[in-house]
Amino acid sequence: MRTWTVRDVMTTAVVTVAEHAPYREVVDLLVGNRFSAVPVVDGSRRVTGVVSEADLLRKIEYAGAEAPRLFEGRRRRGERVKATGRTAGDLMSAPPVTVLAGTSLPAAARLMDAEGVKRLPVVDDGGRLVGIVSRGDLLKVHLRPDDEILADVPLRGGAAVPGRRRRPGAGHGRGRRGRPGRGRRPLVDDRHDIAERMTRQVAGVVEVVDELEYEYDDRAILGAGIAYGIA
Incomplete structure (x- = not known):
């Protein structure tokens, strides 16, 4: 019996941003391509994080109120810090949730559900980006x-x-x-x-x-x- 893996359904042409990419460039990329998130990679194409629409919206959510407040939880404090970020490296969620190309489709689906994400960067054994897989990609087997x-x-x-x-x-x-x-x-x-x-x-x-x-x-x-x- 053939075991289908992420490699069989993933997209290999992946749009990425560098850690030093400015905020406006990331916004233009997501809006222009109708993406909800994009992987952030270093010079060796290793995935260092993922920057999403939610990360970018911190600047709007906390505009003028970026300073941490007394008795505020860690998560909220982190969001306020992101609101001051200027680059993809400042704004991204890290460490990234990634998946190996040889991962089975059921395992990939469980990981997406557990982490509450819609897509996963696909990496090789060295952590280098080789593709991306979305929920829609996993459903392709039913076509x-x-x-x-x-x-x-x-x-x-x-x-x-x-x-x-x-x-x-x-x-x-x-x-x-x-x-x-x-x-x-x-x-x-x-x-x-x-x-x-x-x-x-x-x-x-x-x-x-x-x-x-x-x-x-x-x-x-x-x-x-x-x-x-x-x-």
Whole structure:
């Protein structure tokens, strides 16, 4: 089964800014390109931070009230400091939340959700920028054609199981878009659950219609044997 990673869906042509880029230049870049955020990189294209619309808005939010106040929390104090920033390096959020190109799509989605971000800079092992991935990029797998999705299902037709060859004529399958069907298999053991779980993990599958049938279920037989003390 093919495992889709961030590398398969990321955008490689990434617009960036240097740490010394002035405030107005960053505003022009975000507004002109309709970006909500942009990576900040050093001379070696290592990601040192991300500057977003929210970071830039500190100048408006705290205009004329940049001085820290008594008993104010750390977060609020940091925001007031950003309001005095003049460059991308002053304004950016750091350290940046990044992801490796080989990260699986589910792991990338969980990271976005946990960090509350809409996109992630993609870096290599040295922290150098190689792309960017957004929430929309992760959803691209659900635009794949049915035939392409079915080709990635490791147990097509319900006749192949891990560690076994396919038995000709042993199964059939049907399905609708994003819903691979699972057909009949003459002999079934605990690999039934494995088959369904692996199919759900195929990129682009949104629902599995389980139509597996058995001649016997060896899990039930084993359970009965244990219950009677004969296994």
